[in-house]
Amino acid sequence: MTIDLLANITRTLAPDADPDGPDTRAALLFAAEIAMTAAAAEPDDADHWTFAGLAVRESVDRLTEDLTDDLILSIEPSQLTLPGAAEAREPTRALVASLADFYASAALRETSQPWRRLAWASVAQHLDRAVQELS
Numbered sequence: 001m002t003i004d005l006l007a008n009i010t011r012t013l014a015p016d017a018d019p020d021g022p023d024t025r026a027a028l029l030f031a032a033e034i035a036m037t038a039a040a041a042e043p044d045d046a047d048h049w050t051f052a053g054l055a056v057r058e059s060v061d062r063l064t065e066d067l068t069d070d071l072i073l074s075i076e077p078s079q080l081t082l083p084g085a086a087e088a089r090e091p092t093r094a095l096v097a098s099l100a101d102f103y104a105s106a107a108l109r110e111t112s113q114p115w116r117r118l119a120w121a122s123v124a125q126h127l128d129r130a131v132q133e134l135s
Contacts, residue, residue, distance in 0.1 A: 006034065006091035010098050019106040019120050020067060027099060028063065028123075032056040034092050035130070042086070052133035056096060059103075059126035062119055093134035100127035 009027050017024050035053030039046040106112070107121035 005030075006088070006095050010091070010095045013098050013102060015102065015105065017102070019103060019123075020063065020116070024099070024102065025060070025063065027095065028056060028060050031092060031096050031099065031130075032060060034088060038088050038092070045086075048133045052092075052096070052130040055126045055130035055133065059123040059130075062122040062126060066115070066119065089134055093131060096127055096130045096134060100124050100131055103127060
């Protein structure tokens with residue numbers, strides 16, 4: 001189920017979505033939870049998963065530090081089931097890479113406020129680090 005959900009989120013991430021919207025923020029939170037769940041499930045590769053999860057969490061912090069509302073992940077981490085961290089690596093990497101590209105593109109939108117563009121650029125940078133950990 002989790003692998004299918006990762007693929008579905010990656011596939012439905014719209015290029016014109018709101019970078020501060022609930023769908024994109026939920027995708028970030030979901031990627032962070034997957035990474036931390038995989039780190040706990042795969043002790044031999046926990047470092048890479050943990051560093052990736054922390055980088056994604058840092059991107060969430062950068063994104064939301066100036067926003068007034070909080071977003072709650074609608075899926076409890078205990079509901080995430082992984083057949084194995086190895087099987088989740090590529091779909092998780094693909095989701096995080098898509099999010100990195102999305103936020104890098106959003107940072108280039110000249111119609112957006114400069115302070116949000118800076119936040120989105122920072123998010124993209126942290127997500128790029130997460131992708132490196134998952135590669």
